[in-house]
Amino acid sequence: MTNSTSVTEALERNLSQRFRERLCAFGARRLGDPALAEDLAQEVLSRVTEALRGGRIDDLNALPGFVFQTATNFCLHHYRSRGREDRALARMAGMESGRTDPGPLDLLLTEEARGEVRAALAELKPEERDLLRRIYFDEEPSEDTARKLRVTLGALRVRKFRALERLAALLGNRRSRNVEPPSGTLL
Numbered sequence: 001m002t003n004s005t006s007v008t009e010a011l012e013r014n015l016s017q018r019f020r021e022r023l024c025a026f027g028a029r030r031l032g033d034p035a036l037a038e039d040l041a042q043e044v045l046s047r048v049t050e051a052l053r054g055g056r057i058d059d060l061n062a063l064p065g066f067v068f069q070t071a072t073n074f075c076l077h078h079y080r081s082r083g084r085e086d087r088a089l090a091r092m093a094g095m096e097s098g099r100t101d102p103g104p105l106d107l108l109l110t111e112e113a114r115g116e117v118r119a120a121l122a123e124l125k126p127e128e129r130d131l132l133r134r135i136y137f138d139e140e141p142s143e144d145t146a147r148k149l150r151v152t153l154g155a156l157r158v159r160k161f162r163a164l165e166r167l168a169a170l171l172g173n174r175r176s177r178n179v180e181p182p183s184g185t186l187l
Contacts, residue, residue, distance in 0.1 A: 011060065012049055019045065019067050026068065030075045035143040035153050040078075044071045088168075120170040128163035135160060 020041050027037030047070050051057050057066055121129055131149070134140040140148075146156040 011063070012052055015049060015052075016045055019048075019064075023067070023071055026071050027075070031078060033142065035141070035146070036078065039153060040071055040074050043074055085164075116171060120167055123170050124163065124166060128159075128166060131156075131159055131163050132167070 023041035023044055024034075024037045027040035028034055031037055031040065044067060048057075048063075048067050051066070057063060121132070124132070131145070134145050134148075135142075142153060142156060146153050149156065149159075151159070
């Protein structure tokens, strides 16, 4: 075993000890959610370990900078994903962002879109519908939902992703079935 390999292995062993608590504090300040902060710490430590094993960190004195830049990137990715998710949910509900005084057509379209969303939700499995209700309607914190459902936070995220994916597919199917060709068009 070379000296560089033994140094890398020693760093890997001490990585969690050295950075986990600081990463959790970093994540809690930036994400405002202790469960997400734990996820951040785990993901960052995993990525840094991979980088060490892959020899992508040349200067070990720069390790703290690499760790916290990776954590910053995780936070930025979280906020981008959350923004996309919020915009998608707003579109599904038929809401236009930034508009405070909807006109009659907007109200009609919004009600129609809500009806479509309700119908698609009714087609989901009860456990998927319950999960989405807890997260989006009740605004239950992720750690509470995971604890009540007796799953890990990672499993909860996977279930949420799959339920949203299925809901989107159902909405897409509903809209494609409801679209009528303009009159006078040959099929």
